[in-house]
Amino acid sequence: MGKNNFPKELVPLNTKQLSRGMLNYTFFQHYHEWKRPFWAVKQYDPNENSFIPRSHLGVSINVTHRNWTAIGNMDCDVEPIVDPCGSVVPFIDGWSLECWVKYKEQIIFPSYHKKIKQRLVDDLPIVETEIIENDFTLKINHYTLLDNLFCEYEIIQSNPQQDIELELIIAVRPFNFEGVSPIDSIQYIKDENSFIVNQKNKIHFNFEPDKIIHSNLEFGDSADHIFNITKQIRSNKINCKYGFANSIAVFKLNNLDINKNKIKCLINLNNKTLSQFEDISLDTIKDYWRDITDVGSSFTIPDKKLSSIIKSSLITSLQFIDSNKVTPGAAIYHQFWFRDAAFQLNILDKLGYSRITKKILDTFFSYQKKDGYFQSQKGEWDSNGQVLWMFLQHAMLSNDLSILKDNFSKLYKAVKWIDKNRLTGKKFFSEKYFGLLPKGLSAEHLGLADYYFWDNFWAIAGIKSFMLMCDLVNESNPKEYAKGLLDEYEKVLNESIGNSAKSNQFTALPSAPIKVLDSGMIGSLIAIYPLQVQDWKNKIFKNSVEYVYKNYFHKNLFFQNIIHSGGNPYITLQIAHSFLYYGKRELFNKIFNDVLDYASPTLNFPEAIHPLTGGGVIGDGHHGWAAAEILSALKDSFVFEKGYYSLEKIDLVLLSGIDIRLFESKTEISVKDICLLCGSISLKTRKSKNQIELEITYKSNGFYKDENMIVVLPYIVKSISSQVKELSISFEENESTVYYKANSMKIIFDI
Numbered sequence: 114m115g116k117n118n119f120p121k122e123l124v125p126l127n128t129k130q131l132s133r134g135m136l137n138y139t140f141f142q143h144y145h146e147w148k149r150p151f152w153a154v155k156q157y158d159p160n161e162n163s164f165i166p167r168s169h170l171g172v173s174i175n176v177t178h179r180n181w182t183a184i185g186n187m188d189c190d191v192e193p194i195v196d197p198c199g200s201v202v203p204f205i206d207g208w209s210l211e212c213w214v215k216y217k218e219q220i221i222f223p224s225y226h227k228k229i230k231q232r233l234v235d236d237l238p239i240v241e242t243e244i245i246e247n248d249f250t251l252k253i254n255h256y257t258l259l260d261n262l263f264c265e266y267e268i269i270q271s272n273p274q275q276d277i278e279l280e281l282i283i284a285v286r287p288f289n290f291e292g293v294s295p296i297d298s299i300q301y302i303k304d305e306n307s308f309i310v311n312q313k314n315k316i317h318f319n320f321e322p323d324k325i326i327h328s329n330l331e332f333g334d335s336a337d338h339i340f341n342i343t344k345q346i347r348s349n350k351i352n353c354k355y356g357f358a359n360s361i362a363v364f365k366l367n368n369l370d371i372n373k374n375k376i377k378c379l380i381n382l383n384n385k386t387l388s389q390f391e392d393i394s395l396d397t398i399k400d401y402w403r404d405i406t407d408v409g410s411s412f413t414i415p416d417k418k419l420s421s422i423i424k425s426s427l428i429t430s431l432q433f434i435d436s437n438k439v440t441p442g443a444a445i446y447h448q449f450w451f452r453d454a455a456f457q458l459n460i461l462d463k464l465g466y467s468r469i470t471k472k473i474l475d476t477f478f479s480y481q482k483k484d485g486y487f488q489s490q491k492g493e494w495d496s497n498g499q500v501l502w503m504f505l506q507h508a509m510l511s512n513d514l515s516i517l518k519d520n521f522s523k524l525y526k527a528v529k530w531i532d533k534n535r536l537t538g539k540k541f542f543s544e545k546y547f548g549l550l551p552k553g554l555s556a557e558h559l560g561l562a563d564y565y566f567w568d569n570f571w572a573i574a575g576i577k578s579f580m581l582m583c584d585l586v587n588e589s590n591p592k593e594y595a596k597g598l599l600d601e602y603e604k605v606l607n608e609s610i611g612n613s614a615k616s617n618q619f620t621a622l623p624s625a626p627i628k629v630l631d632s633g634m635i636g637s638l639i640a641i642y643p644l645q646v647q648d649w650k651n652k653i654f655k656n657s658v659e660y661v662y663k664n665y666f667h668k669n670l671f672f673q674n675i676i677h678s679g680g681n682p683y684i685t686l687q688i689a690h691s692f693l694y695y696g697k698r699e700l701f702n703k704i705f706n707d708v709l710d711y712a713s714p715t716l717n718f719p720e721a722i723h724p725l726t727g728g729g730v731i732g733d734g735h736h737g738w739a740a741a742e743i744l745s746a747l748k749d750s751f752v753f754e755k756g757y758y759s760l761e762k763i764d765l766v767l768l769s770g771i772d773i774r775l776f777e778s779k780t781e782i783s784v785k786d787i788c789l790l791c792g793s794i795s796l797k798t799r800k801s802k803n804q805i806e807l808e809i810t811y812k813s814n815g816f817y818k819d820e821n822m823i824v825v826l827p828y829i830v831k832s833i834s835s836q837v838k839e840l841s842i843s844f845e846e847n848e849s850t851v852y853y854k855a856n857s858m859k860i861i862f863d864i
Contacts, residue, residue, distance in 0.1 A: 134172030179729025295356025442733025548605030679721030
């Protein structure tokens with residue numbers, strides 16, 4: 114195993130990035146007259162914070178504006194993406210489609226424009242982009258339904274009575290959000306009002322263009338031929354052996370019928386031939402998503418921005434479910450990792466979408482090797498623990514144990530793989546990583562391959578989850594085996610934790626036994642959230658959370674200096690979550706709201722954020738794991754389970770993360786149909802005068818013997834009215850904690 118520390122599956126991805134970076138470096142510098150994509154416009158402009166000198170790099174890669182919006186749906190595995198200027202990339206790693214406007218002997222190029230607005234329509238994957246001029250506004254809508262991408266382009270005049278001549282230009286470009294994306298050929302088919310790109314991708318227009326202009330590397334950018342007629346290529350097809358074929362379709366808007374004032378493009382994402390132009394309304398898209406989301410949980414929150422981000426994050430989480438996998442992104446991350454899936458699928462289970470997640474979990478065993486290893490990437494040792502944890506969570510959250518019974522032997526094999534691959538031989542006995550999993554590169558933001566606590570905390574969570582599975586399906590012998598493994602594993606792991614924490618003056622936990630404290634130590638906090646595999650009284654972990662917050666935050670985000678080199682929204686939310694679990698409501702809410710402030714105009718987040726440009730610096734520009742963390746943080750602010758690894762007892766912590774400002778709004782705050790490991794719950798609460806009313810609707814699944822509710826309020830409670838007898842109440846600073854036996858009830862707190 115030690116020789117396979119680098120995930121070889123990532124080699125093609127990195128190779129493609131580097132080769133494209135070299136091509137970008139050559140092309141954009143030496144063909145500066147070509148109209149560049151948005152990110153390159155910014156990154157090559159010395160007046161911008163995005164500017165990057167290129168002299169010694171040898172490559173040019175988008176590391177300043179990795180922002181985009183996925184507009185997929187649940188019936189197609191391709192999610193087109195829209196950049197901040199309204200350029201759309203229909204296919205993964207493919208060419209782009211742009212819209213320009215000819216006006217008063219000039220061309221308006223959105224990627225160079227200063228006045229651009231972008232938003233989601235109804236918080237759905239319908240991206241509306243507006244390019245604003247004094248005399249008109251160009252309005253662009255992009256959305257999908259089933260396997261069709263719809264692009265709508267409309268000119269809205271500021272003064273409809275003014276007679277102005279406008280031409281709307283649809284441009285097929287050999288560029289995308291990463292740089293050059295080769296186009297070898299483009300053909301225009303007059304009878305079908307269609308371009309065919311690279312002999313397979315068809316762009317179908319609802320009207321016949323007034324003019325078609327083709328070009329390639331030899332003849333230059335088609336943008337330069339709009340006024341220079343002598344250079345235009347007189348052919349219905351263009352080829353380019355260098356991959357720079359480009360074409361435009363020109364529509365004279367004053368020639369259009371007054372009832373047909375929109376230019377529309379239709380692209381089939383499965384490259385099917387279309388017999389005629391299909392059209393749909395935005396209401397159809399809204400109905401499509403309403404039918405999907407109506408089956409899950411719902412939130413009522415008196416905060417418009419937060420409500421919109423929650424809805425958008427849910428849609429993101431659903432559209433990144435493909436037919437046989439879940440992916441953390443629509444572009445560079447449109448592939449499968451167990452690590453991201455653990456967070457993305459878990460929150461969907463908690464929000465009532467278990468029928469959707471089950472079809473993905475059922476595919477997991479196609480990744481399992483004969484020895485029991487679940488491999489999405491080689492050299493990563495967190496996956497077995499993640500699979501075991503996910504299966505237990507899904508079974509209990511969905512109240513369906515059949516998935517455990519049907520796959521028990523395979524899950525048992527996964528536990529044995531953990532046991533077999535721990536470094537327990539004599540030659541490791543004197544090493545600080547004795548008894549841990551081998552050196553590996555799991556969560557890449559931790560650093561180079563090492564003996565990460567991250568992997569081992571996931572393994573411990575997996576073993577504990579398996580032991581709970583054994584209780585649920587009445588398997589005693591496997592449980593005894595797992596218990597013996599857990600006792601031995603925890604002993605050496607706790608020794609390693611203690612020794613590692615003592616090696617620094619802050620008594621905080623590094624990312625691995627032989628490392629110093631650095632930003633990679635964020636990985637060790639997985640033991641708190643979401644895994645809860647450490648003793649809540651263990652000061653090492655509290656110290657670690659506080660140390661990370663004090664030392665590795667920049668501009669209100671956790672700044673990962675290792676590899677990512679940006680502020681990470683989803684990792685920042687893990688810190689917020691840890692504070693929530695430790696009862697730090699104000700810190701949780703501050704960090705949570707700080708992250709919300711970084712949401713893009715289309716209500717999503719890149720993997721990591723540039724400290725100067727606010728743009729993405731790494732990975733996907735619309736990140737699924739980030740969306741999952743937003744949903745998880747809000748859900749847990751209403752209710753989370755504490756101490757769930759034993760069927761003897763479980764605690765439900767209620768309202769511990771609700772911002773006091775929401776209480777003070779004196780409007781209803783509620784959540785409906787949240788799935789729990791012990792059943793399901795709905796909560797309604799409202800503050801009026803000196804009282805807080807809380808209505809709890811709870812249904813137990815009967816898994817746990819002792820079920821308790823802990824209500825945490827940001828007020829001093831003077832008295833309580835309820836039909837259920839109070840267990841106890843405690844006070845800390847300005848908060849009250851009230852303990853009840855779990856039940857449906859209505860409680861009135863006098864404050």
